[in-house]
Amino acid sequence: MEAITNLILALVAFACALALLRVPGVIRAWHMTFWFAGASALAGAVYHGLFHTTAAWVVVGVLVVIAISYLLIGSGRLALARAFQSPLTYISGFGTTACADDLAAAVASIRDLSMRTSGTAAADNQYVMERE
Template identity: 40%
Template sequence: MLAEPAPALSDLALGLVVVVLAVRLGRSPVAHRHWRTSFWWAGAAALAGFVHHGVVKHSARWTGPSWAVISAMVVIAVSYLLAATVAEVLGPRHQRTFWLLRSIGIAAYAVLAATGHAGVDALLACESLTMLSIIVLWGRAARRRHPLAGPVIIALVADGAAAAAKAVDPDVTHRVALDPTSLYHLAQILGMVLLYAAVSAPRRPDPEPGALAG
């Protein structure tokens, strides 16, 4: 019997959808490979979440390590999301920019760890800085009329709205036989589908190298 049926099954649904989208991205002639890798890691993290909520939650001993592994998978997925964003917005030759932006979240976590606030929740909180970098880059791309900017920003907003589901009063979600975590998992599906649609859509001719970097 599943330890937490609703969170487990909703994570399973999210994971299966995202893995299917990752497979489809692998067949896309236009999507950058980093998008596909990000989807694979996100899907794997959701499937691991199914195991976590369904099985591991029976054991108090392994719940913490299991959640730490899933959190690390999420961090990797976000890293590839940033890498794909840098490649799409600035061009493929901006590895230094990627590492500079990636180091923001890492440095923030290092500071928290040094002050005795290390932990999975702190790690995920620091990842919000990486997501902010991604949003800023796409906002810059929108001002320069990058063809993907609008659809990607809509997908990111949808994903952010999904995260807000965690703050919904459980008494409200209980009316539809869900809890905030389960609602969050299901709401994420929309964001991932929108992101897939954005990055797999036919592109207009690419701008000149560096045209969006100036």
């Protein structure tokens, strides 16, 4: 039964990856997220259906980690691009490499934001603790 569920999940992930190919402006990380999620689901089907070995399970785990890595890359790029209203210039593969100016601006903005909200966070935490 698990193998069938994994096959269905793989088909859905691959269908999403193919659908993203037709959407203009989608970054590569989103495509790769779905391709690797589909591959990990397919490897899971093989694990549950054919090879119930440790090596097969390691392959599933590695593919899941790669899919999640691409998901984090895509999410980070989107969040930073929206936060600074300018797309980051260089983001690719398993790591992110941003322009030095964008990276310096991001660090400065995060530092300023954390300094401005540090008192507010403490007050919010106190409010939540009082309500419980």
